[in-house]
Amino acid sequence: TPGGLKEEEEEEEDEEEEEEKCLKEQEKTPERARVERQYAQQLAEWSGRWKPLDGDRVRSWQKDSFHKKFFGGFKESQDFGTGFARAQKPWAKRLKKLEKARRAYHKVSRREHQAQEREVHAQGNPDVAIEKQRRVQEEREVAQQESDKAFLSIHKHLDVTTNESVKAVYNELHNTLMAIDDQEDLRWWKNTYGPGMPTDWPQFQECAPETKTKKKEKVRALYDYDGQETDELSFKSGEEFLKIEDEDDQGWCRGVLEGGREGLYPANYVEV
Numbered sequence: 001t002p003g004g005l006k007e008e009e010e011e012e013e014d015e016e017e018e019e020e021k022c023l024k025e026q027e028k029t030p031e032r033a034r035v036e037r038q039y040a041q042q043l044a045e046w047s048g049r050w051k052p053l054d055g056d057r058v059r060s061w062q063k064d065s066f067h068k069k070f071f072g073g074f075k076e077s078q079d080f081g082t083g084f085a086r087a088q089k090p091w092a093k094r095l096k097k098l099e100k101a102r103r104a105y106h107k108v109s110r111r112e113h114q115a116q117e118r119e120v121h122a123q124g125n126p127d128v129a130i131e132k133q134r135r136v137q138e139e140r141e142v143a144q145q146e147s148d149k150a151f152l153s154i155h156k157h158l159d160v161t162t163n164e165s166v167k168a169v170y171n172e173l174h175n176t177l178m179a180i181d182d183q184e185d186l187r188w189w190k191n192t193y194g195p196g197m198p199t200d201w202p203q204f205q206e207c208a209p210e211t212k213t214k215k216k217e218k219v220r221a222l223y224d225y226d227g228q229e230t231d232e233l234s235f236k237s238g239e240e241f242l243k244i245e246d247e248d249d250q251g252w253c254r255g256v257l258e259g260g261r262e263g264l265y266p267a268n269y270v271e272v
Helices: 003-049 053-064 074-125 130-158 164-178 182-192
Strands: 217-221 240-245 250-257 264-267
Touching: 074 130
Parallel strands: none
Antiparallel strands: 217 240, 240 250, 250 264
16 A cells, blocks of 8 residues: 555665664764773873872871771771762752653654654645544644653753752852952052062171180290291290280180280290
């Protein structure tokens, strides 16, 4: 019958479309393999950067910083994992609802597409009764309404602005951005890091070198000595004069002759 031939032709067209899709997917396979290979290589390079770290030092730091559990592991690690899971719980629920709505939308979309095809075939086929064409049209309208409803359900799950906690975050962000004052920021930077920042200027102190107190003591020369430098004294054996500074590390003393001349002399050339 003409209707049966048309259905066979439609099945052949569907098979050809499926075959074309498979060929396209096969063409994408090498490209996907190349992308995944590059990604794996990048991961290997990134992990290689951490190999030089000393594992003993890391374990020692964990031992000193973390608290071990009775059944193994660290208490801090469990707390971090529990806190992360607790924070992700509402988003996981939202994602689950979104996936459910997406599957429902795909299901009703396929039903709508099939209903549209049946309506087109019924309208172009004189062998289909008017009553059947009307029913096919009603099925297509119902499928379209369900598709629109499912799409709105997806949008509802994606729209996080209806959440009161999210609204509070966005309101706080909006108020913070609106309260920005560029002049106040420049003033703060100037007083904190710029020329207006408080600085501990160096305090200069006057140098007060230590002065050695001159303790006068009479000495007598044991030998003759002729000064070799301009700051050295010259004297004869038996001559008496005053010692005003004690012997230094190199064996020299400072003294004053009767004439008032002051200078250095070897300590082992005199006696007190």
